[in-house]
Amino acid sequence: MTTCVDIINTLSPCLVRAGWNADVANLLSLLLGVVIVATVPLLTVILLIWIERKFAARIQDRIGPNRVGPYGLLQSLADALKMLTKEDITPSGADRILFNLAPIITFATVVLIWAIIPFTPLHIGADLSIGILYFVAVGSIGAVKVMIGGWSSNNKYALLGAFRTIALIVSYEVPMILALLVPVLMAGSMGMQDLTRAQGGMWFIVMSPLAAIIFFVANLAETGRSPFDLLEAESELIAGYNIEYSGFKFGMFMAGEFMHVFTVAVLTAVLFLGGWWGPFVDQLPALGFIWLGLKTAVVYLFMLLIRNTVPRFRIDQVMNINWKFMVPLSIVLILVQSFLLRLIDALGLRPAPEMANDLLANLPQTLVLLAGNLVLGAIFMHLLQRHGRTLREADEALAVVKGEAAPSGGLAEA
Amino acid sequence: METLNEWAFVGVFFAIAWVFPALPIIGAWLVRPKKPNALKKQTYESGVETVGDTWVQFRVQYYIYGLVFLIFDVEMIFLFPWAVAYERLDWFAYGAGFLFIFLLTDALIYAWRKRALEWV
Numbered sequence: 001m002t003t004c005v006d007i008i009n010t011l012s013p014c015l016v017r018a019g020w021n022a023d024v025a026n027l028l029s030l031l032l033g034v035v036i037v038a039t040v041p042l043l044t045v046i047l048l049i050w051i052e053r054k055f056a057a058r059i060q061d062r063i064g065p066n067r068v069g070p071y072g073l074l075q076s077l078a079d080a081l082k083m084l085t086k087e088d089i090t091p092s093g094a095d096r097i098l099f100n101l102a103p104i105i106t107f108a109t110v111v112l113i114w115a116i117i118p119f120t121p122l123h124i125g126a127d128l129s130i131g132i133l134y135f136v137a138v139g140s141i142g143a144v145k146v147m148i149g150g151w152s153s154n155n156k157y158a159l160l161g162a163f164r165t166i167a168l169i170v171s172y173e174v175p176m177i178l179a180l181l182v183p184v185l186m187a188g189s190m191g192m193q194d195l196t197r198a199q200g201g202m203w204f205i206v207m208s209p210l211a212a213i214i215f216f217v218a219n220l221a222e223t224g225r226s227p228f229d230l231l232e233a234e235s236e237l238i239a240g241y242n243i244e245y246s247g248f249k250f251g252m253f254m255a256g257e258f259m260h261v262f263t264v265a266v267l268t269a270v271l272f273l274g275g276w277w278g279p280f281v282d283q284l285p286a287l288g289f290i291w292l293g294l295k296t297a298v299v300y301l302f303m304l305l306i307r308n309t310v311p312r313f314r315i316d317q318v319m320n321i322n323w324k325f326m327v328p329l330s331i332v333l334i335l336v337q338s339f340l341l342r343l344i345d346a347l348g349l350r351p352a353p354e355m356a357n358d359l360l361a362n363l364p365q366t367l368v369l370l371a372g373n374l375v376l377g378a379i380f381m382h383l384l385q386r387h388g389r390t391l392r393e394a395d396e397a398l399a400v401v402k403g404e405a406a407p408s409g410g411l412a413e414a
Numbered sequence: 415m416e417t418l419n420e421w422a423f424v425g426v427f428f429a430i431a432w433v434f435p436a437l438p439i440i441g442a443w444l445v446r447p448k449k450p451n452a453l454k455k456q457t458y459e460s461g462v463e464t465v466g467d468t469w470v471q472f473r474v475q476y477y478i479y480g481l482v483f484l485i486f487d488v489e490m491i492f493l494f495p496w497a498v499a500y501e502r503l504d505w506f507a508y509g510a511g512f513l514f515i516f517l518l519t520d521a522l523i524y525a526w527r528k529r530a531l532e533w534v
Contacts, residue, residue, distance in 0.1 A: 026419075034426045038434060084442045092455040093468070100439070107435035115427045126423040133494060134424075154468045155457050163476055170483045177490045184497040244458060248442035252435050316533035319479075323522075323531040327486075331519055334493075335512065338500065342508065345501075 037125040038111050045259045049076045052258065052304055059308045080251065088247035091154055098152035103245065103252035105145040110259045112138045117266055118192045120276050120288030131192040132180055135267065142222065143169045150241035161240035164230055164315060169222055171322045176218035178330035182211035182337050183271050196275035201351065201362030205272040207369045210333050210377055212272040214326055219264040221318070223257065225303065227310040228318060261303060269295035329380050340372045478530045485521050489514070
């Protein structure tokens with residue numbers, strides 16, 4: 001009897017050698033892979049909720065959860081137990097099937113994204129050749145779940161919250177997909193492993209910081225986190241589309257949101273921070289898991305920092321930022337980036353295939369791309385500044401006409 | 415064969431992903447108290463009784479945003495093959511991609527000029 005050591009990748013051939021039916025062995029290894037890949041985010045999210053609460057507490061000069069377990073580590077488990085025993089009320093007039101389906105969809109769609117996350121050079125759920133497209137497709141179900149939840153609750157506030165959320169999610173999907181085109185342009189592939197491998201010499205965040213920023217900000221909006229957390233505007237909409245949910249269904253919405261944030265952090269790390277690349281990953285592929293984890297933690301903590309320090313935008317501001325700033329910027333960015341890539345090819349600055357993972361060989365093309373990005377960013381920031389000044393002067397002129405003092409905070413429209 | 419296995423993975427994933435959130439909800443259904451009454455099941459509106467039907471007409475602004483989104487989303491999907499094959503494209507195909515993006519920009523400018531992007 002052979003022992004199956006590296007079970008994740010070689011379980012199926014190993015079992016066949018041990019005398020199993022090939023199909024059964026294949027299915028078993030598939031099932032095992034799925035369960036492992038799906039359990040990683042599930043277990044992490046329990047810890048992440050604790051980290052987030054501690055982090056928020058520290059920023060607000062509190063201590064945070066500290067009663068259940070050492071340092072309050074078991075708080076999430078206690079919360080889960082509490083939700084399990086809470087009465088679950090379905091409001092009269094609600095569409096029962098859709099009402100129960102919405103929290104399940106919320107959670108499942110986030111889990112599904114993990115199928116294409118490359119953990120190490122060897123370990124990935126499914127290395128689809130259209131990985132990016134898969135992410136976009138699964139990610140857009142997020143808008144559907146909001147609509148289902150808001151519509152089926154039979155509550156006006158829930159419906160209003162759902163409308164706003166949909167408008168926001170749908171709008172920010174445009175710059176997000178446009179920003180995703182940039183890594184695809186540079187790697188020449190939509191597969192997640194190919195995209196990661198292409199960053200061997202230089203991370204994409206250095207080669208195109210603008211794309212990374214657009215992707216990051218658009219995803220902040222998609223997850224509904226501050227400063228884009230209009231969907232849970234407590235005073236106007238009470239809580240948004242999940243107002244009628246209670247018990248574990250509400251818990252599923254919350255857990256889904258936490259996991260979405262974490263998933264976005266992982267994706268940013270994979271697409272722009274080099275994924276599993278790090279020292280010694282060539283010799284020991286399993287190290288990639290640690291490097292990816294570290295990069296994800298940095299992105300995640302940055303998201304928490306933004307969430308806890310930036311005030312909320314108004315809905316018209318959110319829409320203006322997206323359609324009048326981020327969408328034009330990302331369109332111009334694609335034009336500039338693709339032109340620069342052509343230019344690099346024409347000038348012969350692209351490193352030879354065998355030197356693709358060498359930092360020095362990548363330096364010339366990186367400098368060209370970085371310079372292009374910085375110039376573009378500077379131009380757009382200047383335009384934004386000028387627009388803001390025009391608005392402010394108009395405000396002040398109006399105030400003078402009305403005989404009032406000039407408003408102190410002139411950011412009426414940004 | 416290898417790619418087929420990848421898709422089999424996604425298929426199994428689709429089947430199993432629903433189980434993870436469904437299990438705790440079913441578990442909660444088994445243990446939680448069930449004592450609904452008419453007052454509890456009322457629609458929650460901060461204590462005010464609901465007036466009229468919930469599923470009202472919505473503002474036309476959402477519809478316009480939906481239309482603008484649709485234009486962009488569908489057109490952007492066509493850009494992905496262009497981006498993947500980018501290194502192997504000749505100048506003509508490259509220019510065609512540029513033209514396509516300019517049409518996209520044109521749609522944006524049109525919507526902007528028509529004030530479809532204003533939140534009123």
